[in-house]
Amino acid sequence: MTPESTAAAARATVYGYPRQGGDRELKKAVEGYWKGGVSAGALHETARELRRANWRQLADAGITEVPTGDFSYYDHVLDTSVMVGAVPARHRAAVEADALDGYFAMARGTQEVAPLEMTKWFDTNYHYLVPELGPDTAFTADSTKQVAELEEALALGHTARPVLVGPVTYLLLAKPAPAAAPGFDPLTLLDRLLPVYARILADLRAAGAAWVQLDEPALVQDRTPAELNAAARAYRELGGLTDRPRLLVASYFDRLGEALPVLAKAPVEGLALDFTGPAAPNLADLAAVGGLPGKRLVAGVVNGRNIWINDYEKSLGTLATLLGLAGRVDVAASCSLLHVPLDAAAERDTDPQIRRWFAFARQKAAEIATLARALTRGTDTIAAELAANRADLASRANSALTRDPGVRARAAAVTDTDARRSEPYPRRAAAQRAHLGLPLLPTTSIGSFPQTADLRTARAELRSGALDRAGYEERIKAEIRAVVAFQEKAGLDVLVHGEPERNDMVQYFAERLTGFLATRHGWVQSYGTRYVRPPVLAGDVSRPAPMTVRWTTYAQAQTGRPVKGMLTGPVTMLAWSFVRDDQPLGDTARQVALALRDEVADLEAAGTAVIQVDEPALRETLPLRSCGRAEYLDWATGAFRLTTGGALPRTQIHTHMCYAEFGDIVGAIDALDADVISLEAARSHMRVADELAGAGYPREVGPGVWDIHSPRVPSTAEAAALLRRGLEAVPAERLWVNPDCGLKTRGWTETRASLENLVEAARQVRAEVSAETA
Numbered sequence: 001m002t003p004e005s006t007a008a009a010a011r012a013t014v015y016g017y018p019r020q021g022g023d024r025e026l027k028k029a030v031e032g033y034w035k036g037g038v039s040a041g042a043l044h045e046t047a048r049e050l051r052r053a054n055w056r057q058l059a060d061a062g063i064t065e066v067p068t069g070d071f072s073y074y075d076h077v078l079d080t081s082v083m084v085g086a087v088p089a090r091h092r093a094a095v096e097a098d099a100l101d102g103y104f105a106m107a108r109g110t111q112e113v114a115p116l117e118m119t120k121w122f123d124t125n126y127h128y129l130v131p132e133l134g135p136d137t138a139f140t141a142d143s144t145k146q147v148a149e150l151e152e153a154l155a156l157g158h159t160a161r162p163v164l165v166g167p168v169t170y171l172l173l174a175k176p177a178p179a180a181a182p183g184f185d186p187l188t189l190l191d192r193l194l195p196v197y198a199r200i201l202a203d204l205r206a207a208g209a210a211w212v213q214l215d216e217p218a219l220v221q222d223r224t225p226a227e228l229n230a231a232a233r234a235y236r237e238l239g240g241l242t243d244r245p246r247l248l249v250a251s252y253f254d255r256l257g258e259a260l261p262v263l264a265k266a267p268v269e270g271l272a273l274d275f276t277g278p279a280a281p282n283l284a285d286l287a288a289v290g291g292l293p294g295k296r297l298v299a300g301v302v303n304g305r306n307i308w309i310n311d312y313e314k315s316l317g318t319l320a321t322l323l324g325l326a327g328r329v330d331v332a333a334s335c336s337l338l339h340v341p342l343d344a345a346a347e348r349d350t351d352p353q354i355r356r357w358f359a360f361a362r363q364k365a366a367e368i369a370t371l372a373r374a375l376t377r378g379t380d381t382i383a384a385e386l387a388a389n390r391a392d393l394a395s396r397a398n399s400a401l402t403r404d405p406g407v408r409a410r411a412a413a414v415t416d417t418d419a420r421r422s423e424p425y426p427r428r429a430a431a432q433r434a435h436l437g438l439p440l441l442p443t444t445s446i447g448s449f450p451q452t453a454d455l456r457t458a459r460a461e462l463r464s465g466a467l468d469r470a471g472y473e474e475r476i477k478a479e480i481r482a483v484v485a486f487q488e489k490a491g492l493d494v495l496v497h498g499e500p501e502r503n504d505m506v507q508y509f510a511e512r513l514t515g516f517l518a519t520r521h522g523w524v525q526s527y528g529t530r531y532v533r534p535p536v537l538a539g540d541v542s543r544p545a546p547m548t549v550r551w552t553t554y555a556q557a558q559t560g561r562p563v564k565g566m567l568t569g570p571v572t573m574l575a576w577s578f579v580r581d582d583q584p585l586g587d588t589a590r591q592v593a594l595a596l597r598d599e600v601a602d603l604e605a606a607g608t609a610v611i612q613v614d615e616p617a618l619r620e621t622l623p624l625r626s627c628g629r630a631e632y633l634d635w636a637t638g639a640f641r642l643t644t645g646g647a648l649p650r651t652q653i654h655t656h657m658c659y660a661e662f663g664d665i666v667g668a669i670d671a672l673d674a675d676v677i678s679l680e681a682a683r684s685h686m687r688v689a690d691e692l693a694g695a696g697y698p699r700e701v702g703p704g705v706w707d708i709h710s711p712r713v714p715s716t717a718e719a720a721a722l723l724r725r726g727l728e729a730v731p732a733e734r735l736w737v738n739p740d741c742g743l744k745t746r747g748w749t750e751t752r753a754s755l756e757n758l759v760e761a762a763r764q765v766r767a768e769v770s771a772e773t774a
């Protein structure tokens with residue numbers, strides 16, 4: 001391969017673009033296909049149209065090299081599994097019968113077979129389907145999709161670069177197939193996988209690819225020497241092939257660190273690096289390894305996962321430094337634009353001044369093109385764009401929305417004492433026991449009850465005007481009465497109001513706090529055909545009025561048993577929003593915490609004795625590299641404690657997290673100083689209870705005894721057995737009985753039966769414990 005010439009114009013490129021279309025046409029077509037209303041041919045045609053429109057949009061914005069193969073009917077990691085022939089045995093028949101239906105069977109399962117597991121793509125809110133690999137996995141190359149999409153783009157006259165998940169990341173993201181021996185490491189399959197990649201690269205070259213991008217984001221995580229060796233070997237081997245396109249190895253979301261020298265030395269023609277956010281140290285690291293002489297560097301200077309406009313001057317500074325460090329420098333977003341909405345211009349309800357602060361995918365493409373132009377032809381050629389950019393940045397920095405002096409003064413005055421309960425846990429526990437009078441092994445739920453079709457209809461009618469606010473609130477009240485009555489009858493000890501008024505646990509609060517903005521069309525793919533519209537946390541946060549007190553006290557008025565107040569914690573509020581990039585995350589979290597702290601105080605003043613602050617996102621926003629984790633956990637747990645620290649000793653603070661893998665944050669869970677934590681545990685047979693106990697966790701724990709992710713009803717015996725398991729780790733005085741998570745996605749039938757069984761199981765085990773102690 002010949003090195004790229006230095007004189008070439010800087011290219012503007014991206015690694016991927018939102019797949020759904022301006023009107024979520026893809027969602028409609030795919031779901032229509034599932035329901036039988038859309039034919040396979042019509043689905044393919046919609047997809048082709050969307051790809052064509054995306055490339056057109058990119059080219060019109062000035063992108064000179066478009067990506068191909070980033071489009072997906074469901075998920076690009078699943079596409080990779082298909083590309084390398086890694087179809088689990090249980091799905092093979094379906095795939096052979098019909099490739100498209102087999103593909104969706106892997107994604108969603110069928111009556112007979114379970115789907116692939118789904119998990120978060122690094123620290124984003126995108127979910128991918130986890131490859132299942134075992135010692136028997138035989139890879140076979142299927143380049144059909146990649147080749148076809150490349151040919152489409154080339155036929156339309158675009159300069160195009162196929163984008164593939166790289167072989168090392170693919171294996172590092174995989175999990176052992178169910179039949180594999182314990183401890184099986186998918187990375188041991190590398191030698192079997194590389195020839196398949198070689199074949200696909202050859203096919204792409206034959207189809208006209210000059211460059212192919214191999215994404216290796218897994219290399220930005222802490223990697224063992226063996227894993228780094230595997231990466232070195234993979235790229236030595238692929239680089240050594242004769243029949244191949246030029247290779248661009250891409251990384252994003254964090255710095256490459258130890259993997260940078262490995263890739264810099266590899267015989268590939270280019271690297272793509274992220275220079276935004278936590279990945280900014282890549283700049284110094286690159287200088288330290290002596291740059292990439294003779295190679296192509298694709299510089300991710302436009303943040304691909306947040307929605308703010310770029311700071312051109314800053315990016316130009318970075319690019320100027322990089323020019324001296326590589327054979328040629330091209331401009332890109334830091335990662336695929338899959339993680340941002342499509343087009344800020346569609347936000348016609350947003351104040352036009354504020355809209356100018358937003359750069360969604362389409363605007364980012366234009367920013368990249370502008371920066372590439374400046375790089376090639378000089379900064380003078382973008383004088384107008386630079387001036388406008390400066391003005392927009394200044395308008396944002398000086399806006400009253402961004403800066404509220406009252407909020408800033410309050411946040412600056414926070415002391416350590418504010419973030420600490422006035423009494424240590426043992427004294428609080430005694431006060432709570434006296435105040436609440438709960439039995440041993442108290443029963444509760446996580447907050448939400450089924451979001452019925454009736455509730456959704458009521459919300460839709462409120463939006464359309466068919467139902468007025470008063471009528472809507474009557475429906476909510478009726479639902480709360482029914483939920484409370486059911487819980488009383490079932491015999492639960494700590495009740496909830498059921499959250500019927502909440503469409504979404506973050507959006508509900510975002511709509512009631514200053515500093516958050518909503519979008520109308522800001523859809524981002526979460527998984528498959530599920531899209532979310534994260535709020536934009538744009539400015540200083542305050543709480544103009546109580547947000548939950550009314551519904552909680554309404555529920556409390558229906559019963560003599562304690563009703564638990566229900567709040568979304570500060571870390572989760574940030575994690576599921578687009579956050580401001582003009583101050584440290586910890587500062588933003590502190591503002592949200594102060595607003596929530598006022599809610600805690602108001603709930604308490606209104607007589608709420610138990611308050612739950614949900615933090616399901618605490619672990620998912622953990623920095624990818626361990627070196628950033630201590631600082632993150634410090635502000636994250638600090639924000640939680642600031643939310644709850646003002647509560648009276650007798651007020652019982654609960655928290656909830658939805659996962660069982662929290663080994664690396666046990667210390668942080670302790671640092672929350674919550675009186676009670678509920679966690680997912682049913683599927684892992686209460687392993688969390690052992691782990692928490694093993695770590696010396698001193699407070700109360702509710703390891704879930706009902707796996708709410710399936711409609712299956714656990715029997716009383718099953719729940720009781722899990723409770724007895726829990727008792728082996730946690731003493732009865734500190735063990736709670738609850739489901740794994742909220743019930744909003746469940747139906748009433750299984751909710752009723754399961755909660756009744758759960759209460760009965762608690763009764764049985766309670767009697768056993770009392771008999772033992774007697």
Ligand code: GLN
Binds near residue numbers: 741744
């Ligand atoms: N209180 C919320 C609910 O019950 C918690 C949801 C969650 O943890 N994701 O729905």
Ligand code: ZN
Binds near residue numbers: 446616656741
């Ligand atoms: Zn949960």
